[in-house]
Amino acid sequence: DVVLTQTPSTLSATIGQSVSISCRSSQSLLDSAGNTYLYWYLQRPGQSPQLLIYLVSNLGSGVPNRFSGSGSGTDFTLKISGVEAEDLGVYYCMQATHAPNTFGAGTKLELK
Amino acid sequence: QVQLKESGPGLVQPSQTLSLTCTVSGFSLTSYTVSWVRQPPGKGLEWIGAIWSGGSTDYNSALKSRLSISRDTSKSQVLLKMNSLQTEDTAIYFCTRGDYWGQGVMVTVSS
Numbered sequence: 001d002v003v004l005t006q007t008p009s010t011l012s013a014t015i016g017q018s019v020s021i022s023c024r025s026s027q028s029l030l031d032s033a034g035n036t037y038l039y040w041y042l043q044r045p046g047q048s049p050q051l052l053i054y055l056v057s058n059l060g061s062g063v064p065n066r067f068s069g070s071g072s073g074t075d076f077t078l079k080i081s082g083v084e085a086e087d088l089g090v091y092y093c094m095q096a097t098h099a100p101n102t103f104g105a106g107t108k109l110e111l112k
Numbered sequence: 113q114v115q116l117k118e119s120g121p122g123l124v125q126p127s128q129t130l131s132l133t134c135t136v137s138g139f140s141l142t143s144y145t146v147s148w149v150r151q152p153p154g155k156g157l158e159w160i161g162a163i164w165s166g167g168s169t170d171y172n173s174a175l176k177s178r179l180s181i182s183r184d185t186s187k188s189q190v191l192l193k194m195n196s197l198q199t200e201d202t203a204i205y206f207c208t209r210g211d212y213w214g215q216g217v218m219v220t221v222s223s
Contacts (some may be wrong), residue, residue, distance in 0.1 A: 039210070043157070048206060048216055054211070090156075094157075094159070100159060100173055101147070102159060103149075103156060103158065106156045106157070
């Protein structure tokens with residue numbers, strides 16, 4: 001199975017600070033049709049996960065444009081340009097290129 | 113609007129079989145894949161399995177021997193069955209379309 005390694009595991013930020021989370025895959029997530037099925041989710045405390053980014057860099061419905069995704073192959077990044085209080089929680093990357101789907105271990109974003 | 117709602121027993125005895133139902137609305141199961149994801153208390157997300165729009169299934173490698181996912185399109189329901197439950201299977205179980213998630217159902221495995 002594909003292993004996704006997220007770093008850091010915990011991220012402390014102040015409001016307004018820009019931060020990045022890395023997600024590295026044990027194998028390329030580019031499929032034979034040229035698609036890369038890499039997603040980012042945010043899980044706020046006590047809530048279900050929310051889709052932020054799909055297919056590496058596409059913003060989910062209703063997601064603020066301070067969130068952005070980038071990367072290719074095995075290296076991917078989620079960037080938040082100006083953290084707001086509502087962004088606190090745990091961020092997960094997930095791949096769906098290679099069955100079975102797998103999640104990263106998560107990155108907890110907390111206030112400094 | 114799109115909604116997914118999980119239902120099932122909150123408590124299951126060890127070695128027994130868990131049966132969960134995901135009832136969806138606002139979309140057709142023949143057009144979208146629905147997955148099951150679980151989260152043990154205080155831990156991360158674990159993908160359990162999925163049923164594709166065409167009806168085929170994929171399962172988590174570690175759980176495959178204990179799992180079955182099926183659907184009843186007439187009732188807009190996706191069914192999860194997992195046998196030989198152990199305490200490590202205690203978790204919140206979510207069903208998801210990827211862009212929409214249910215609220216989750218807490219399942220505790222205990223005698």
